[in-house]
Amino acid sequence: MTREQEWVAAARQGDQKAFEELVRLYEKRVLALTQRMCKNPEDAAEAAQEAFFAAWQGLKSFRGESSFSTWLYRLASNACVDRLRREGRRRNAVSLDDEELNLDIPSSISSPQEEAERRELGERIGEGLRALPPEYRAVLILREIHQLRYEEIAGALGLDVGTVKSRISRGRKRLRRFLLESGNFSPPLPSKETGKEGRL
Amino acid sequence: MKYCEEYAALLDLYVDGELPAAEMERVQAHLETCPGCRGYVDDALVIRAGFPDIEDTVVPEGFAARVMERVREDAGKDAKIVELKRRSARRRAGTFAALAACCALAVFARTGPGGLSGGSDSASMVTASAGGAAPAGYAMDTGGAEASDDARHDLQMATGPTTAPEEVEAAARAAQIEGEAGMAATAMDREADMDSADAGGIEAGGIEKEASPSGYAEYAECEDETVSPTAPAALPEASKNVVCTAAGGEAALYLTAEEAGDILEGYTPVRETVIVMDDALAGLERWYELTEEEYRWLLDALGRPAGAAAPPVLVVVTGPFE
Numbered sequence: 001m002t003r004e005q006e007w008v009a010a011a012r013q014g015d016q017k018a019f020e021e022l023v024r025l026y027e028k029r030v031l032a033l034t035q036r037m038c039k040n041p042e043d044a045a046e047a048a049q050e051a052f053f054a055a056w057q058g059l060k061s062f063r064g065e066s067s068f069s070t071w072l073y074r075l076a077s078n079a080c081v082d083r084l085r086r087e088g089r090r091r092n093a094v095s096l097d098d099e100e101l102n103l104d105i106p107s108s109i110s111s112p113q114e115e116a117e118r119r120e121l122g123e124r125i126g127e128g129l130r131a132l133p134p135e136y137r138a139v140l141i142l143r144e145i146h147q148l149r150y151e152e153i154a155g156a157l158g159l160d161v162g163t164v165k166s167r168i169s170r171g172r173k174r175l176r177r178f179l180l181e182s183g184n185f186s187p188p189l190p191s192k193e194t195g196k197e198g199r200l
Numbered sequence: 201m202k203y204c205e206e207y208a209a210l211l212d213l214y215v216d217g218e219l220p221a222a223e224m225e226r227v228q229a230h231l232e233t234c235p236g237c238r239g240y241v242d243d244a245l246v247i248r249a250g251f252p253d254i255e256d257t258v259v260p261e262g263f264a265a266r267v268m269e270r271v272r273e274d275a276g277k278d279a280k281i282v283e284l285k286r287r288s289a290r291r292r293a294g295t296f297a298a299l300a301a302c303c304a305l306a307v308f309a310r311t312g313p314g315g316l317s318g319g320s321d322s323a324s325m326v327t328a329s330a331g332g333a334a335p336a337g338y339a340m341d342t343g344g345a346e347a348s349d350d351a352r353h354d355l356q357m358a359t360g361p362t363t364a365p366e367e368v369e370a371a372a373r374a375a376q377i378e379g380e381a382g383m384a385a386t387a388m389d390r391e392a393d394m395d396s397a398d399a400g401g402i403e404a405g406g407i408e409k410e411a412s413p414s415g416y417a418e419y420a421e422c423e424d425e426t427v428s429p430t431a432p433a434a435l436p437e438a439s440k441n442v443v444c445t446a447a448g449g450e451a452a453l454y455l456t457a458e459e460a461g462d463i464l465e466g467y468t469p470v471r472e473t474v475i476v477m478d479d480a481l482a483g484l485e486r487w488y489e490l491t492e493e494e495y496r497w498l499l500d501a502l503g504r505p506a507g508a509a510a511p512p513v514l515v516v517v518t519g520p521f522e
Contacts (some may be wrong), residue, residue, distance in 0.1 A: 144251040
């Protein structure tokens with residue numbers, strides 16, 4: 001049994017310290033999802049908190065059929081979608097304010113110019129993501145940031161794998177078109193190292 | 201340059217490594233000869249590179265602490281419910297052990313202005329009731345097995361002129377619903393019956409929620425049936441009734457009649473619960489409302505450590521009573 005499994009088992013019995021360990025283990029991953037699903041950092045933090053609280057309340061019914069992380073992502077995604085729906089009812093529109101997207105690009109490259117370009121691209125990607133329907137946004141985030149396999153995404157979002165394939169393909173194509181049309185997308189050489197899962 | 205429609209469905213799977221090995225090789229071979237598809241794959245990889253890493257996610261300060269604060273609040277609620285259930289169960293168990301067969305008396309009266317100062321009148325009221333002549337509007341049960349035979353009548357009588365016949369019937373129906381669960385008890389209150397109805401009424405099965413400012417107390421109180429023995433089938437329905445909201449609060453102190461002695465003699469109970477078990481009246485609880493000052497005086501009289509509670513302080517004495 002891994003340490004995480006031990007914490008899950010203990011938390012199911014009401015062990016708050018064990019649950020806190022799980023919160024700290026997953027807070028970045030959950031926030032990485034909610035910060036890109038929600039329209040501002042405040043909503044993202046609240047959605048993440050709701051997800052963890054829902055996990056605490058639902059732990060007794062968590063049967064371990066999926067991994068804890070997958071289950072948690074589903075709760076986080078649901079919390080975000082609920083918020084977006086409520087917000088949609090209130091405003092019927094989604095803000096595309098760049099400053100709200102919180103899509104900082106890792107500063108692992110040395111050249112200030114490259115870093116600026118990547119930051120710019122990251123901002124445009126964030127903007128493009130915000131322009132996508134939430135269902136496309138969720139699959140792309142789980143794929144590109146959380147690096148989940150299609151099957152895991154399906155589990156996290158309660159979809160079948162075929163739907164995940166379709167949404168990733170359509171979502172990515174829409175995002176690509178958005179970047180091309182915005183004029184901020186000028187792909188560098190194909191050999192660019194991404195450091196992330198996926199071929200090439 | 202556009203990508204090939206034939207490969208359009210495969211390119212994302214290829215980028216994501218979701219194709220079988222043979223398909224991966226086929227797509228790779230195609231990319232070497234198709235700039236359109238290669239362009240799409242390159243774009244997809246650039247997009248991937250543009251996404252931030254999880255490690256770059258900014259966690260708001262105190263995030264985990266806020267989550268755990270909410271978790272603790274939630275756990276605290278659960279613990280309170282469990283504690284009240286446990287206390288309620290303990291109290292019932294003690295009652296059943298202490299009360300094999302007894303004459304029971306049900307008297308209800310609001311503590312008059314001044315509480316203790318209302319002493320003599322209130323006391324006489326109790327005495328009169330104990331003698332079997334319940335004043336109008338005061339609950340009284342003549343006790344023993346005989347009482348259950350006339351329980352419906354007693355309930356009617358006990359609830360007094362302020363209680364409509366429909367309420368008695370409603371109480372009987374509620375009792376029928378919960379009767380199979382076990383213990384039968386009645387609690388009648390001249391005024392508080394009406395208070396509880398105003399506060400949201402009694403759900404079938406005796407559980408009242410939300411209406412009272414101290415909902416947990418009602419919840420725990422009404423959970424009593426979970427720890428009680430099976431109700432006798434022959435018991436009239438009315439006497440199976442459990443009314444659980446008469447005083448509408450959580451008792452701050454539980455005493456046996458022996459512990460209480462005559463300390464509360466000058467007070468009149470605001471609520472009384474008759475406990476029926478195995479087709480016989482098994483005991484009685486008297487609920488008293490005290491002011492904070494009276495409560496401190498009571499603790500002092502009992503030789504117990506001083507304690508505070510928000511008024512009105514509810515004190516429950518379980519008897520038989522003389």
